Amino acid sequence: MKNLFAITMMVLAVAAMGPGREMGTPSRVNPPSAADVDAAQAARPDPAPNDAATASGLHVLEATTTTPEEFLWQARPVxxxxxxxxxPSFLVQIKALQDLPQPLIDRDVVVITDTDPGARSPWRQQLHPRGFSLVIMDKxxxxxQRKPAPWSVREISRAIDKFPLRLEEIGRAGVLP
Known part of the structure; x- marks a missing residue:
């Protein structure tokens, strides 16, 4: 009888703990294979020097064509x-940004890309990145935010939504959570 009681109590205790923690999608994206990188490079058109926007409406600019001062109080550089x-991390990040541009457009985001350390762009001189780096700036x-790995658009949007200037923009400044 004591064993039955002990087993019943154990079953109830385990049931009270609830279901196990489910494995969600990881925030870090696995890099593409070498074949994926080659295919992406082959499919990627050569960008025009001053092509300021993709077909989606998201502004993607080369770091050598702009300066951080151009976006003060106008846009949020990512x-x-x-x-x-x-x-591979760069390719994954750019694909993620281009696949879901609307949340970024809604938050006045401009994407700046810098893949040439030798060019010493104003962005690189100001932000001092090492290897792959994602830097989110406010207006x-x-x-x-600085991240050493690609982030999803959802993670970027959530980070931006916590910025004080963004809170003011959407009218939630001063409201307790």
Whole structure:
């Protein structure tokens, strides 16, 4: 009888703990294979020097054609650095940004790409990246987030939505959570 009671109590305790933690999608994306990188490079058209927008409406600019001061109080730069355009993390990040542009457009995001360390762009001189780096800045020109791995558009949007200037824009400033 004591064993039955102990087993029943154990079953109830385990049931009270609830279901196990489900494995969601990881925030870090696995890099593409070498074949994927080659295919992406072959399919990628050569960008025009001053092509300011993709077909989706998301502005994607080369770091050598702009300066951080151009976007003060106008847009939120999301700067994607890599040592080469063939960097798998760079390709994954750019694809993620281009696949779901609307949340970024809604938040006044401009994507700046810098894949040439030798060019010493103003962005690279100001932000000092090493290898792949994702830098999210606010409209006031301050760096708000630095990430060494690709982030999804959802993660970027959620980070931006916590910025004080963004809270003011959407009318939630001063409201307690």
């Amino acid at each position: 700067v994607v650095f890599a040592d080469t355009a063939a960097d 006031d020109g301050q760096v708000k």
